[in-house]
Amino acid sequence: MQKTSASILFDNKAIVPKEFNKIAEKYDFATRMSQGYQDDLNRSGSLLTLKGDETVIDLCCGTGKSTVSFLSRITSGKVFCVDNSEGMLAVAQDKFSKEIAAGKVEISLQDAMHLNFAPESVDAIFMAYGLRNMPDYDLCIENLFRILKPGGQLVIHDYSLANSWYAKPLWFVLSYGFIVPFCTLISGSATIYTYLAKSxxxxxxxxxxxxxxxxxxxxxxxxxxxxSWRRLFFHSFHAIKK
Ligand SMILES: C[S@@+](CC[C@H](N)C(=O)[O-])C[C@H]1O[C@@H](n2cnc3c(N)ncnc32)[C@H](O)[C@@H]1O
Structure with missing residues (x-):
């Protein structure tokens, strides 16, 4: 049987960022249509305990919606917006042009599985809708642990279906019945949203x-x-490196 393009993506997650290039211009509009998208990110961003002078990575930052959830609390520190999609980063670059000029934000094209940060060099990592896209969750978390300073924080925000018998069937209906057709209509690309449903x-x-x-x-x-209804589908995790 021939594989669908979403299945090809699922089997080779390293190419997911290239698929995001195709929808980068529409991403902010599509997520504005998604109830509570920014509120949920803000709730997760608020889990970071920040004094303002920290070095923080927003890993898989996309167009920077996740960065917005904590950026104003960084005063003298620095935020690295890391993603491997040139298209998504181009939107983030426009959004944060003032902060980039001031040296507060740096945009960085990198694969999250092969990060170019020194061991124990980072105070906090925020990863929203990123871990699910990694080809190897274990290896990714090991790498994040390595680059965090002792006492450093990790916040993960992602779709993670609640442990109840009806979360999976409900997600199946919601994603294939509504999210995939609606977002395909808005963005013009079915692949990434079919991949989302499956991942x-x-x-x-x-x-x-x-x-x-x-x-x-x-x-x-x-x-x-x-x-509300999102409690079945989304969770955030706050963890400390001892
Ligand atoms: C759903 S978007 C989330 C963007 C943003 N964090 C937000 O909350 O709106 C997922 C992002 O992960 C990025 N991504 C996926 N795999 C990646 C990888 N291996 N390395 C770096 N970025 C990756 C994609 O390019 C995309 O921008």
Whole structure:
């Protein structure tokens, strides 16, 4: 049987950022249509305990919507907006032109699986809708642990289906019945949204993700649910490197 383009993407996640290039110009508009998108990111951004002088990576920052959730709390520190999609970063670059000129934000094209940061050099990492796109979750978390300073924080925000019998069937109906057709109409590309539906069905649930973080040495893990119907589908995780 011939594979669909979404299945090809799922089997080779390293090319996911190239697919995001195709929808980069429409991404902010499409997410504005998604109820609570920025509110949920802001809730996760607020989990970061910040004094203002920290070095923070927004990993898989896309167009910078996740960066906005904590950027104003960085005063003398620095935020690295890291993504491997040139198109998504071009939108972020426009959005943060003032902060880039002031040296507060640096845009960086990098693969999240092969980060170019020194060991123990970073105070905090925010990763929104990123981990699910990694070809190897274990290796990714190990790498993040390595570049965080002792005491550093990791916040992960992603689709992670609640541990109840109806979360998966509901996601199936919502994603294939509404998200895929609607977002395809807005963005003109079905591949990335069909991939989204599939990758969520196959991602870790909150208990599994907590277990993964513990197994890589993180401590003090808290899990935050999001509002209304979204509590079934989205979770945020705050973890500390001891
Ligand atoms: C759904 S978007 C999330 C963007 C942003 N964090 C937000 O909350 O709106 C996922 C992003 O992950 C990026 N991405 C996927 N795989 C990546 C990888 N291996 N390395 C770097 N970025 C990656 C994509 O290019 C895309 O911009």
């Amino acid at each position: 969520v069905l196959n991602f870790l649930n909150p208990d599994q993700l907590k277990e993964l973080l513990l197994s890589k040495g993180f401590t003090g893990i808290s899990i935050v649910q999001h509002a």
